[in-house]
Amino acid sequence: MTKLLTLKNIVVVTAVAVGAALLLTGCPSGQGNLLDRGDAAQKTYVAPGEYDEFYAFFSGGYSGQLSVWGLPSGRMFKNIPVFSQDPETGYGYYEESKPLLETSYGFIPWDDSHHPHLSQTEGVADGRWIFINANNTPRIARIDLEVFETVEVLELPNTGGNHASSFVTTNTEYIVGATRFSIPYETDLDVPIDSYSENFNGAFSLIKIDENTGEMSLDFQIIVPPYNYDLARPGKGPSADWIFFTTYNTEEAHTLLEINASAYDKDYVAALNWRKAAEYVRDGRATMIDAEYYHNYYDKSQGMAVSQIKDQVLLLDPKDAPGILYFMPTPKSPHGVDVDPTGEYLVAGGKLATVIPVHSFSRMIDAIENERFIDEVDGIPVLDYDATIVGEVENPGLGPLHTEFDGNGYAYTSVYISSEIVKWSLETFEVVDRIDAYYSIGHLMIPGGDTVNPYGKYMVGLTKTAKDRYLPTGPKQNHPAQLYDISGDRMQLLLDFPTIGEPHYAQAISRDKIMPNARRIYELSDNNNPYAIKRVADARVEREGDVVRVYMANIRSHFRPDNIEGIKLGDTVYFHLTNLEQEWDVVHGFAIKGMNTAEVLLAPGQTKTLKWTPTRTGIYPFYCTAFCSALHQEMQGYVRVSAADSDVELTWRTGDL
Amino acid sequence: MSIRARLLIILAGLILIPLWYIPFWSISMTAPQYPEGIGMYISINDIQGHNRHDLQSINTLNHYIGMKEIHKEEIPELRIIPWIVKAMIAFALIVGLTGNQKLLISWVVLFIVLSLAGIADYWWWGYDYGHNLDPRAPIKVPGMSYQPPLIGTKQLLNIRASSFPYWGSAFLALSFGFATASAWLNKSAARPQN
Numbered sequence: 001m002t003k004l005l006t007l008k009n010i011v012v013v014t015a016v017a018v019g020a021a022l023l024l025t026g027c028p029s030g031q032g033n034l035l036d037r038g039d040a041a042q043k044t045y046v047a048p049g050e051y052d053e054f055y056a057f058f059s060g061g062y063s064g065q066l067s068v069w070g071l072p073s074g075r076m077f078k079n080i081p082v083f084s085q086d087p088e089t090g091y092g093y094y095e096e097s098k099p100l101l102e103t104s105y106g107f108i109p110w111d112d113s114h115h116p117h118l119s120q121t122e123g124v125a126d127g128r129w130i131f132i133n134a135n136n137t138p139r140i141a142r143i144d145l146e147v148f149e150t151v152e153v154l155e156l157p158n159t160g161g162n163h164a165s166s167f168v169t170t171n172t173e174y175i176v177g178a179t180r181f182s183i184p185y186e187t188d189l190d191v192p193i194d195s196y197s198e199n200f201n202g203a204f205s206l207i208k209i210d211e212n213t214g215e216m217s218l219d220f221q222i223i224v225p226p227y228n229y230d231l232a233r234p235g236k237g238p239s240a241d242w243i244f245f246t247t248y249n250t251e252e253a254h255t256l257l258e259i260n261a262s263a264y265d266k267d268y269v270a271a272l273n274w275r276k277a278a279e280y281v282r283d284g285r286a287t288m289i290d291a292e293y294y295h296n297y298y299d300k301s302q303g304m305a306v307s308q309i310k311d312q313v314l315l316l317d318p319k320d321a322p323g324i325l326y327f328m329p330t331p332k333s334p335h336g337v338d339v340d341p342t343g344e345y346l347v348a349g350g351k352l353a354t355v356i357p358v359h360s361f362s363r364m365i366d367a368i369e370n371e372r373f374i375d376e377v378d379g380i381p382v383l384d385y386d387a388t389i390v391g392e393v394e395n396p397g398l399g400p401l402h403t404e405f406d407g408n409g410y411a412y413t414s415v416y417i418s419s420e421i422v423k424w425s426l427e428t429f430e431v432v433d434r435i436d437a438y439y440s441i442g443h444l445m446i447p448g449g450d451t452v453n454p455y456g457k458y459m460v461g462l463t464k465t466a467k468d469r470y471l472p473t474g475p476k477q478n479h480p481a482q483l484y485d486i487s488g489d490r491m492q493l494l495l496d497f498p499t500i501g502e503p504h505y506a507q508a509i510s511r512d513k514i515m516p517n518a519r520r521i522y523e524l525s526d527n528n529n530p531y532a533i534k535r536v537a538d539a540r541v542e543r544e545g546d547v548v549r550v551y552m553a554n555i556r557s558h559f560r561p562d563n564i565e566g567i568k569l570g571d572t573v574y575f576h577l578t579n580l581e582q583e584w585d586v587v588h589g590f591a592i593k594g595m596n597t598a599e600v601l602l603a604p605g606q607t608k609t610l611k612w613t614p615t616r617t618g619i620y621p622f623y624c625t626a627f628c629s630a631l632h633q634e635m636q637g638y639v640r641v642s643a644a645d646s647d648v649e650l651t652w653r654t655g656d657l
Numbered sequence: 658m659s660i661r662a663r664l665l666i667i668l669a670g671l672i673l674i675p676l677w678y679i680p681f682w683s684i685s686m687t688a689p690q691y692p693e694g695i696g697m698y699i700s701i702n703d704i705q706g707h708n709r710h711d712l713q714s715i716n717t718l719n720h721y722i723g724m725k726e727i728h729k730e731e732i733p734e735l736r737i738i739p740w741i742v743k744a745m746i747a748f749a750l751i752v753g754l755t756g757n758q759k760l761l762i763s764w765v766v767l768f769i770v771l772s773l774a775g776i777a778d779y780w781w782w783g784y785d786y787g788h789n790l791d792p793r794a795p796i797k798v799p800g801m802s803y804q805p806p807l808i809g810t811k812q813l814l815n816i817r818a819s820s821f822p823y824w825g826s827a828f829l830a831l832s833f834g835f836a837t838a839s840a841w842l843n844k845s846a847a848r849p850q851n
Contacts, residue, residue: 555717556717581713582709582713583710583713583714630721630796631721631795
């Protein structure tokens with residue numbers, strides 16, 4: 001014992017401990033400073049009144065929203081509510097929007113929105129719609145990019161955590177969904193959790209898109225083994241008929257997954273031939289099974305959202321559909337699977353792997369043709385790793401996750417644990433550059449970097465913690481994003497800015513694809529809401545039993561009517577508000593004292609309905625919440641609420657003194 | 658009258674036809690809240706916004722200072738002027754067909770008189786519109802009136818209003834030009850005989 005405590009031993013142990021601590025905590029790199037060429041401000045400066053080059057769409061993650069940004073300035077333009085109620089705009093509170101948040105589990109005011117994906121034509125984002133998935137109660141939403149509003153939400157049955165979504169095929173034929181958490185298929189099946197392998201299954205969802213209206217319909221689902229399906233990417237070019245999914249938990253664990261799902265050296269990348277699968281379905285190889293899910297959409301003819309309840313779904317079993325699905329072994333618990341612009345390379349981010357494995361699509365096809373199978377799982381052939389792999393990028397850092405491409409022969413992979421981005425060559429599969437991320441990067445995004453035609457100019461890193469990057473704002477801080485210049489040989493950090501929610505993944509598109517189509521008003525003449533009024537003269541109040549409908553006009557700077565009497569306790573009051581303005585960005589709002597919902601904001605030409613049930617007699621002021629005009633402060637009114645048995649007549653007026 | 662002179666006066670009449678389709682005057686307004694401007698086109702039979710809903714925006718703005726709303730149904734000139742122009746076209750055709758020089762001179766004189774009357778009427782409309790304000794208007798600026806400029810640019814509170822001829826006026830000018838050319842041809846043809 002005394003021998004161990006010699007001075008020499010103590011020195012050695014201390015040195016080893018200090019070295020290990022340095023290794024574990026990471027040396028201060030100073031790389032950001034070294035790469036600062038002093039022109040970052042110039043590159044991100046968009047002068048007042050000038051326009052950004054790109055629209056960027058950042059998912060809100062746990063905010064359930066989607067935010068719209070400009071690149072390269074990093075300015076935020078808008079926050080679009082999608083899966084979460086939004087008291088700012090009234091989304092999810094006003095009657096017209098409420099059906100959008102209906103599910104087979106009832107009205108859900110929140111979700112976790114992860115992966116936005118722009119609609120594509122010939123493999124390039126076309127700026128018509130952007131789709132985004134809800135992770136928790138599995139859904140996909142469509143946002144119309146003429147108005148930047150959510151117009152449709154489709155629920156997915158047989159799915160637990162729709163994470164591998166919402167990615168579109170190269171001509172927006174399909175959007176894909178997949179279950180992150182395998183669950184039993186039969187609706188509401190009550191079984192022991194440890195019957196996992198027996199009763200649980202995964203599901204791929206193939207959602208068809210109407211090419212003219214963008215409307216989604218769940219075409220069919222594919223039943224797959226009970227793994228966790230993490231991310232997906234449709235192929236492009238030669239691989240355009242395929243969709244690739246990553247799996248983890250091929251161990252089929254149902255408890256303590258951090259250990260139990262990390263046991264195997266390799267999990268799989270699943271390759272699905274969606275075109276062939278759709279043909280099998282058309283040929284009648286799928287079975288119709290019971291399922292309950294909601295399809296919610298704005299009915300153009302009614303000007304309000306409606307909910308449609310579906311009770312069946314077509315299910316295709318790979319056993320009945322040979323040649324549609326293959327597993328490619330991939331190290332280890334892969335997260336992202338990304339397809340390069342040529343459609344040939346499939347890059348998996350093995351979050352526990354020490355290399356970035358790159359599969360070749362053409363080698364995969366060869367392997368299938370030559371039946372280089374090493375196994376079969378539930379009728380799904382498992383391909384030989386050596387037969388499909390074409391490269392392993394060495395020294396990629398710790399925890400590679402997601403890869404995008406610049407179109408110039410390079411790939412950029414986000415690396416979570418070592419908090420960096422590595423740039424590597426698609427020719428040599430060698431790392432050529434690396435740069436720090438602040439801190440712990442998840443997805444990265446190059447405008448068009450997931451399409452056949454990337455704009456290889458900028459890259460955005462979406463990171464998970466801010467720590468010391470900005471003025472501190474308490475123990476919980478907003479997530480950051482970084483903008484990099486990738487036009488040169490070396491990546492350059494240009495901008496580091498906080499975002500809102502959790503910017504999980506993002507998309508970006510040239511402003512030319514969106515700006516010319518952005519609508520300025522809702523045409524009153526096209527307003528089909530049954531409760532809309534088209535002229536001030538149509539403003540009125542009507543009683544139908546104990547329901548009172550107020551058809552109220554909003555126009556600078558008054559409400560019509562603005563004095564309403566004869567409402568009684570027990571009445572349900574609907575304020576049908578129409579903004580009669582037809583001028584860009586002239587917005588009116590409405591709020592009334594004691595209202596237990598939210599305000600509503602009305603874009604020009606829009607009609608929205610707020611339901612109000614007064615609980616006390618008295619005088620209730622209401623007012624315009626949007627600073628609409630010079631006399632905005634005068635835009636107000638009163639509602640008088642009388643006792644249930646009162647004989648106050650229902651009257652309304654505006655402007656009579 | 659020579660054939661050329663007769664053709665010219667007929668042309669002077671026919672070239673007024675585009676006035677039904679092309680505005681002859683335009684009023685434009687810009688303000689901090691209207692960086693892209695709003696405005697209206699005036700035709701012999703119509704008033705339209707530069708953009709689809711500009712008239713509604715102009716009326717909404719004007720109600721704050723108590724100006725009357727502009728509704729084309731309420732402007733009698735838009736019903737009367739087309740008949741006057743039709744009459745001038747018919748008159749030009751008669752002049753061309755009869756070749757009567759006195760009628761030609763009358764046409765030119767009538768054109769000048771009607772044009773001056775039109776300008777006077779437009780000024781009066783603008784005066785009435787800018788001065789005859791609702792006493793209950795929320796915004797009252799002592800001594801301020803809102804008559805748009807007859808021609809040119811004027812600052813009216815936050816709004817910079819410009820009033821200028823539009824393409825239709827070119828046809829009016831051409832018509833007048835053709836008619837005077839016709840008269841000129843007759844005059845120079847008459848000279849050697851003297």
